[in-house]
Amino acid sequence: MNTQTSSTTASLDTLGDDSFMSADDLRKYMAEMKMAQMSKELNAMDKAEKARKELVESLQQYVDLTPAKIAEIKQRVQGMIRRAAANGETEAMVMRFPNALCTDSGRAINNTEPDWPSTLTGRPKQAFEFWRDHLQPMKYKLKAMIIEFPGGFPGDVGFFLSWS
Numbered sequence: 001m002n003t004q005t006s007s008t009t010a011s012l013d014t015l016g017d018d019s020f021m022s023a024d025d026l027r028k029y030m031a032e033m034k035m036a037q038m039s040k041e042l043n044a045m046d047k048a049e050k051a052r053k054e055l056v057e058s059l060q061q062y063v064d065l066t067p068a069k070i071a072e073i074k075q076r077v078q079g080m081i082r083r084a085a086a087n088g089e090t091e092a093m094v095m096r097f098p099n100a101l102c103t104d105s106g107r108a109i110n111n112t113e114p115d116w117p118s119t120l121t122g123r124p125k126q127a128f129e130f131w132r133d134h135l136q137p138m139k140y141k142l143k144a145m146i147i148e149f150p151g152g153f154p155g156d157v158g159f160f161l162s163w164s
Contacts, residue, residue, distance in 0.1 A: 056100045060122040065130070073130065081161060090164035096147065097124050099154050106154040109144045116144060127159060135161065 063069060077094055084092035099106035101124045108116040117128050131142045141162045148155040 052098060056098050059097055059101055059124065062126055063123060065126070070130075070134070074134065077135070077161070081163070085163075091143070091160045091162035093147075093158045094161050095124065095127050095159040096156055099146065099157055102157065106146050106157055109157055110146045110154050124157070124159070131159075131161070139163070 080092045080094055084090075099109075101121050102109065102119045103121060104119045106119075108119045117125075120128055128142070131140065136142070141164075143160045143162060144157055145160070146154040146156070147158040
């Protein structure tokens with residue numbers, strides 16, 4: 001029995017030394033780890049929000065549509081269309097942008113109201129005008145739709161060209 005007692009005492013000594021945390025210390029450590037994780041997630045969300053704001057600001061700026069720029073855009077869109085057609089598809093998403101670039105946060109697009117183009121600002125407005133002036137005469141159709149609903153609310157908008 002004496003051997004068991006000294007063995008138990010040795011185990012208790014090991015648990016009480018610096019290599020093991022007390023229950024209070026472990027709870028404190030867990031709380032600190034949770035706070036660190038939450039801080040990390042908040043930092044990631046802050047970075048994402050900052051990037052989103054920068055994207056909205058940049059997409060608010062109009063592009064100078066020189067003949068060279070128009071040719072570049074046509075070539076890029078043609079590549080998207082050809083890839084989609086090669087895969088047997090009859091439409092392709094040609095632009096994605098935050099709903100903040102709509103004066104009504106995408107409400108008219110979400111409700112498929114006929115005047116949805118009047119809510120566009122910045123480059124999305126230019127993209128619509130580009131379709132109207134250059135692609136609609138070639139019988140391409142343009143559809144705008146909300147493509148994600150974060151938290152149940154309208155998020156990003158997608159422009160889809162179709163040829164069906």
